[in-house]
Amino acid sequence: MNWFDTKALVAGTALALAVLLGIALGSHGLAHFDPALTGYAIGSTLAAFAVGYRFVVWAQRPPSRMYFKRGFQLLFRRGNKSSTAPAITQPPSAERLPLPIGAGTLGAALATNFAAQTFIRRRSVYRWVMHLCLSGGSTLAFAITFPLVFGWIHFESFPDNAEMYRVLMFGLPVDSFSVHSFKALVMFNLLNVAGVIVLVGLVMAAIRRVTDVGERATQTFFEDILPLLLIFAVTATGLALTVSYKFLAGRGHGLWAVIHMVSVVALLLYIPFGKLFHMFQRTCSLCVSLYKKAGTDGARAHCRRCGEDFASQMHVDDLKTVLDQLGFNYRFATAKGEVHYQDICPACRRRLLALNQGRTLGR
DSSP states (O other), X not given: OOSSOHHHHHHHHHHHHHHHHHHHHXXXXXXXXXXXXXXXXXXXXXXXXXXXXXXXXXXXSHHHHHHHXXXXXXXXXXXXXXXXSOOOOOOTXXXXXXXXXXXXXXXXXXXXXXXXXXXXXXXXXXXXXXXXXXXXXXXXXXXXXXXXXXXXXXXXXXXXXXXXEEEEETTEEEEEEETTSHHHHHHTTHHHHHHHHHHHHHHHHHHHHHHOHHHHHHOXXXXXXXXXXXXXXXXXXXXXXXXXXXHSTTTTHHHHHHHHHHHHHHHHHHTTTSXXXXXXXXXXXXXXXXXXXXXXXXXXXXXXXXXOEEEEHHHHHHHHHHHHHTTOOOEEEETTEEEEGGGSOHHHHHHHHHHHHHHHTTO
């Protein structure tokens, strides 16, 4: 019995080593690494290993593997018939795509599905704003925190002017500003801004989980409540640090720093095992966007019962392959030969189900 997936173990180890290497190189051999942030670095390394391990395990499942396979094929291929690019390995019934696809479709999917999250707006504007606050605020916080923790970015005062700061990235000066400037005000409070944005999203999420009947009926503590509590703990303790050194003369700062570090590490270690892992699974939606574009421009599947166009032929054929890999046999014999259940459109499937139930009941 294999306790570990070898490919996933290699991927997780490689990602963890990449984080350690990034810390070592980005901080110039730990010259710009703050030892007080060691806990964050260890938590990030362990989380990177777990994310890499679980992602590879998930990506090897037949459905996700097929989506990624097709996504990469469609990304690096142009559909122009005059193109000399190698053809995709696809079912004989599929045609070469008449229009170029790839980078443009991927860019549009990144903008709409990841940044704007328009698919949520179509369901509910309230949920859309809530998700934008949570994802946007968290992304901004991570984009600031990780480079600072890993020593990739640090600040130094000028030798002859303590009120002027120099910004160094990977040891190279990239900017400078006065501590009294508007730029300093923004840069030193970006994490607080991110925290307030996240708090707005958390309040909206809490209201929805308390008032929405459907959410109350289906939510679980580990999948739905715990991630909100962890995000709240990180946000609240981070803002508490600001309150401590700005308004309380540093009282309680050491305690809040420890609590904040523990909450951040707990959140990082939760990500690979809980609901927040969907951040990485959403990458599959990019392949789905390429898939849909290919289906629109390529050959179409027609129902074996009514003859109507109902899906792309590539999608239907790939679905048959995945079902076979999962051990499901949806083929059945008819007077006209063997037919696969996926060759029947959804409307006709419902009609056939009703007809067969009627025959079973003797009607």
